[in-house]
Amino acid sequence: AQSVTQPDIHITVSEGASLELRCNYSYGATPYLFWYVQSPGQGLQLLLKYFSGDTLVQGIKGFEAEFKRSQSSFNLRKPSVHWSDAAEYFCAVEGNDMRFGAGTRLTVKP
Amino acid sequence: DAGVTQSPTHLIKTRGQQVTLRCSPKSGHDTVSWYQQALGQGPQFIFQYYEEEERQRGNFPDRFSGHQFPNYSSELNVNALLLGDSALYLCASSLRQGAAGEQYFGPGTRLTVT
Secondary structure, three states, X not given: OOEEEOOXXXXXXXXXXXXXXXXXXXXXXXXXXXXXXXXXXXOEEEEEEEOOOOOEEEOHHHXXXXXXXXXXXXXXXXXXXXXXXXXXXXXXXXXXXXXXXXXXXXXXXX | OOOOEEEOOEEEEXXXXXXEEEEEOOOOXXXXXXXXXXXXXXXXXXXXXXXXXXXXXXXXXXXXXEEXXXXXXXXXXXXXXXXXXXXXEEEEEEOOOOOOOOOEEOOOEEEEEO
8 A cells, every 4th residue: 555754744944945845655656646735724735746747746836846756755845935835734645545644844934 | 616615613522422524525526535634644534435435445444434415415424433533524525537636625624522
């Protein structure tokens, strides 16, 4: 069965600084990979997804992610973080079903 | 266009009781999935309904059951509640023939079992 690991439980960055959230997956076949964001009291919102093709995918709110098969990674990046990006971020892989990582909580310092 | 709605928002139950949570999918969607999100954890897949039948199921006991109605709305039922069932329950809707992973999530129902 597929699995997802998000090594960082909590990350703090300054507003305007760059951001990278790590995600490693385990799946035997070509994975469908996703990043979701969850604000307090809200459901999950899809930021971006990778199915095939170009390994650098663009998402909403200025986010992008790069799929690296050799490293089994799908890291999320943003060049300049805004205070409104503070939230919980989840990486997910779809195989037989959807598996989510435990999440990374992002705090943005003014 | 209403998104995914869930009711109730919050619920407090006692151990051993039964609970029913409700979900209305996004307009045009025909598939509903349910997830359990414990505090500090990512969502865990419970099951998925399409055409009023359970199509996929995660690693959850039979105490968790569901139903989908002809209008595509869905219910999640949990019997014999345990303290460990306390969690945020998320409903997600999608189009069966749509792009994989294009799930839209509701705000969730917070269940507390005392």
